[in-house]
Amino acid sequence: MTTTPLLLETQGLHFRFGKRAILQDINLQVAPGSIYGFLGPNGAGKSTTMRLLLGLLRPAAGRIQLFGHDLAQHRVALLSRVGALIENPSLYDHLTGRENVDVTRRLHGVSPARTAEVLEIVGLTNSANRPAKEYSLGMRQRLGLALALLPDPDLLLLDEPTNGLDPNGIMEMRGLLQRLRQEHGKTILLSSHLISEIEKVATHVGVIQQGRLVFQGRLPELQQLHAGRAQVMLETASADTCRNLLPHLLGGAMLTGASTLQLPFTSQNQVATLAEALVAAGQPIYSLRAEQPSLEDTFLHLTETSAAL
Amino acid sequence: MSTALAPSFALPAAPGLLTQLHRCLTADYQKLRRTVALWLAVGGGALPVLLNFCIFYSKGQYIIKPGQNPWPQYVSMSWQTSSILLLPLFMVLLTGLLTNVEHRASGWKHVHALPVGRWAVYSSKLLILLQLTLLAETLYVVLLLGAGGLLGWLRPGLGFQANHPDLLPVATMLGHTFIATLGMLGVQYVAALWWRGMVGPLGLGIAGIVTGLTLLRWEHIDLIPYAATTRVLGALGGKGTLTVNPHMMPAEWYSLAWFAGSLLLGYWLLRMRRAD
Known part of the structure; x- marks a missing residue:
């Protein structure tokens, strides 16, 4: 160090x-x-x-x-x-x-x-x-x-x-x-x-x-x-439909509710591409944002997954 | 505050052993302020003196024959009152209260994280205990003689003013009693350090005192440190004049052995045990 x-x-x-x-x-x-x-x-x-x-x-x-x-x-x-x-x-x-x-x-x-x-x-x-x-x-x-x-x-x-x-x-x-x-x-x-x-x-x-x-x-x-742990949060009409329509973009996304999806943030382009694909697929976007976890979350994540580190 | 921004990696000099002990002692003296332990040491000797004073003031004429020197009887009676029960109780309380100053403050983790060795902390408290015990026993003698003088003034018929207390036997008896208290002091000190509270050593002390009193007629009673102050009463003699056998009694040797053994055990425990 x-x-x-x-x-x-x-x-x-x-x-x-x-x-x-x-x-x-x-x-x-x-x-x-x-x-x-x-x-x-x-x-x-x-x-x-x-x-x-x-x-x-x-x-x-x-x-x-x-x-x-x-x-x-x-x-x-x-x-x-x-x-x-x-x-x-x-x-x-x-x-x-x-x-x-x-x-x-x-x-x-x-x-x-x-x-x-x-x-x-x-x-x-x-x-x-x-x-x-x-x-x-x-x-x-x-x-x-x-x-x-x-x-x-x-x-x-x-x-x-x-x-x-x-x-x-x-x-x-x-x-x-x-x-x-x-x-x-x-x-x-x-x-x-x-x-x-x-x-x-x-x-x-x-x-x-x-x-x-x-x-x-x-x-x-x-x-x-902690920056590497940012997430993209998507709110739409049907989370499940979106995932089925865009498996290459949302295959790894997690369903956090009937109309919300969460997936790991990789770049700003990822968000732009996703927005385009959703509009092209006719799916409404109620909200789409990249969310930084708090340092507190990172700390909790570290202490919960110590065996993996 | 230091203005040097880069800390030095040179090994600082450790304070000398005597310096460490001196620092611990001065700190321990300051900790004694306003403590029950200090009040007990200063005032503890007054109770047996007061009890004896009341007895001689109200019933002295039945105890002392007319024309007889009252001092030997007065000193012997008072010494018995204090040695059998009060002095052992005093020792149990004093050691418990003194170490409790540290227990109550959770002070061990603090003291042992300072630049003084564990042995210095241990020895300093032991020296304070020895000093307080000697102070209490000396004050007791001073009060005893003072109260005798007061009796001579208040009850001239008893003959205290016509005679003088014989100081040499009193001082010799003080020496016997002090040595006899050392065994209890050692055992109780180590018990108080081990239990880190008042209840454990208090229980042990009371059990020891009761055992000592119960087994007084046992042929090996000299082995029990809590009976030593009673056993050295055997050095007192003489009806008309106060005489004290100057030789060390078996109970005193055993008391010294208990003292040495306890302290060695205590030091070993101190080194082996976690210091916080």
Whole structure:
């Protein structure tokens, strides 16, 4: 996928829970300065992968390399350059927001001034002295992000970071991630089950389904894949009659109703030829259009047909 | 924030082992703020002292013979009140509450994803537990002696002000009791880390305490860590003067063995188990 050295790479990563295989042969490739959207339905293995990338779990087989170094050998050293938010943020409810940041700051061994900086970045300065138990879900998520940003990490691992955020909060988070990448050169691995969330921010995408990586590449490559799945939709008087009259054009079409047909889009000429042939055959055209499936549909298609890929 | 756009691929230096431990300790101290565990450690010693104070204030004349030094009797009675049941309960609660700070916050996955080794996280909490236990037991002694002084002022007839408490035997007894608590501390700490909640270790602790109390007459009772604080009461002696046998008792050796064994098991579990 890239010739530049990878900031994060996994090779043949496997993980089992008891006898059940959770992850199989995961080969992630995350380039420096990218926002890698790690997509998959719930339960596909995203969080497990994130946990493996942080050394919280041990792989059954395979290697993980961060910054070109083996995670298993240099875990503590490498984690000093990583910020992570795994699922719900781990917050001590009896402490204030500021104290929560301070606890993690001490564990990172970074300067006390950093506490105020990260609180400012996530917009929690005014609520910093309130106990974390009084924080809304969105505020908790932002505080979790503040904890991840503390060491000024080169690599951010964010597992479903927009959980619990309102639309405004999601937009703010998106803006923040883009700023971190563009202005500060951060590399971000961002997991989500929503493609709409990933496509607005990611430069690269990996799709995981049932513990296997079924797609990995740049976002435009996924979009291309999705362009190849466009369909021609025809509405006429009798779909069946049309198909019988024009078997060379509509033989492969699918009947989606008594008067509607659907067939794979190949070119604009295909649509023009079809329109001409229908008129010549005396069939009415109520509507004829090429329809792009949403990226969401492509994602669902990818995750449903993983075995075929 | 960094302005360098290309990240370096050089391996960063890992913090030294002592630095890791120091970072964990300072973070753990901050986490202790406003916790029940801290309040328990600070105030836990007050209950047996208060109970004993009330007994001596209201019935002291029946316990102490006229002209007799009341301190030995006072210290022994109070030590018995606290050692048999209250101290084991205290240890079970303290270990459970301290580790629960992390359980409640789902803090393990966060802490173990930071640049500190698992051993540092484990050792730091253990050191905090040891410090809180020592703090609680020392505060208990200070309160006990203070309450004795107060009795001398409020009930001059009992003779507390006419005599002085003998500090060396009290300090020796504190040492015996502290060593006797270590076995329970180790077992409960590892149980609390294993169960990752309050109920499991609380159940184990109560079962252990009941077993210890029930089997007090068993010839091998020294083997049970939950009975150790009761067993070291045997070091207390003397009617007119307070004497404490300075030698380690079998229950203390077993307590140390339980402590060491539990910690080794705990560390092994920590390495083998998933860290989140």
